[in-house]
Amino acid sequence: MTASAPEETRVAAITTGLDRLKRSLRAGGRTAADYRFREPEWSSELVAQTDTHPAITATMADFGYLPHECHGRSDLPDSLAMTGPVALLTPAGAQALRQIGQALKDSAVHNDYVVSHRIRDVETLSPFVHAMVRDKTFLHRVSTLVGVPLIPHPLRDAGVQINYYDPPTAVAQAAPVAKWHRDGMNYVFTMTLSDHDEHEGGDYIYYQGRPEEFDAHRAEITTAGSRHPDVRTAPFRHVGDTMFTRGSRVYHAVTPVTRGHRITFAVSLFCPLLGKQDENRFWHSAPDDGLLRTINNWRLLHQAIRRPGAYCRREAIPVLPVPSLR
Template structure:
């Protein structure tokens, strides 16, 4: 693993995070007050897709300035910079998998029941973070001072893509007061594009990103743009979970992520099996016939889910793409991923 050949002109805290002086407190750190306007999947031309009728929200205030400061302290600290930094063909600098080990405040903020209630109510479906590894993913785009006046546009933070997980909540961690651009563009219907305003610092957007092609448009008039993306899946184990690892595999500590992936997937299967057995016993107890179609259907679903769980675990030894291989074809979910490039 080589060190990056570039340095980012980014101010980072030199002291460790101050978590223990200020643990996450929903009444102090949540700034949410009003349900934002939302665009439905039908409006976006995706009516029959997804796990909720909601496609994307307008920006809404979520965390207070103090919460944002504490989050920045944690995610930009040296230990995160040294241990959690990745680059890929779709993003030049990402920090991943820092919670809870290096980012307890971030972890507590996104797992707090009140935060989950807010995100779920906007998404229109009860959600939980997919797994710890997907709490607080950071995208960083920074420019040199000379570039920050808007004469030069930076490349998009992340290219056109669908996410690997059903829902995301994208939180702005930079001062975006003067920022121009920086919207999220969504592909809707037949080739049309809709733009959703970028959030201000402490504000967030909820997006059903697994089903909608999207891109964060370049921003000007700002030196840094740091966003925190937390990915969610349905809480209810019987609601479909289309999660995959395609876009995250190249930018992850696979040992850690495969562990968490298998853990949550098998736990869901456990719960589905428990419910199936309960129904079987209840039906038998009251003298009903065996439900051939229903049981076979549920078993087929379980097999499919387990097969998907296994298929997504690609052995790192077989996970080789040659240097110089072009970017995967966005939106076609090709498996030609660029070589895993861990910077730290």
């Protein structure tokens, strides 16, 4: 982020009931039927196995949450709020994903809801990504980082997304912004597919505090951006750098890209042992996926919450025993 770049990141205007209903009736429809990129083949060997100590590790307590407000249960604590940057994939794996992200860019749809362009349900489009999120080594890696068993999220439309951030195309146009928001998902891994040198702006920033505090001071925080004392910047530097965020509990935004291009890959996961604590809300997804599709997605989510074993068998998802995380 340079000192001269505009940093304002508007608060997501996603709360009005009528707006959500209008978007729900308009949304839906597939856009990447002609995706014909010859993808590299997925291999478990593309999962990273070693880590340097991540620069950021913050618990829910560090964000002001009390023990009884955290996810988890007595035999399965679940209190990590954020960690990273970590590597989920080897450099070769991250480069393969970058190629896929670049190849899918033409299929990304404009969406000013949270980011400017994005693709949802990447798992259905990309055999590489489909295999990756079902790979036992990959799932063990993400589960070990968070400390609870994680599997692909049953809300597949929202489960894997690629976000594209570009500078404004006209001088008079404001830079597109990813607005301050919280996700529906509890467990979100955001991987940059761009080196930071490739763009100016495009910083992932987050508010280290409780959502009520953010809401009470949102004008001040939104205006100050990373200059606010409780706003931190995630240190993404190189292709493959990944942050884990408890997206449903942490307000975050991306500053406008003013030069170059930024691509991020976001994979959200589901804990089959804590399915009832999933924080997705119907009206969070419906404006993106359309009303009918969201109704069906919701049916699948609640099946997975009630019978996670059946969901894993049907979807060929390997089930990780909890002790394997230790």
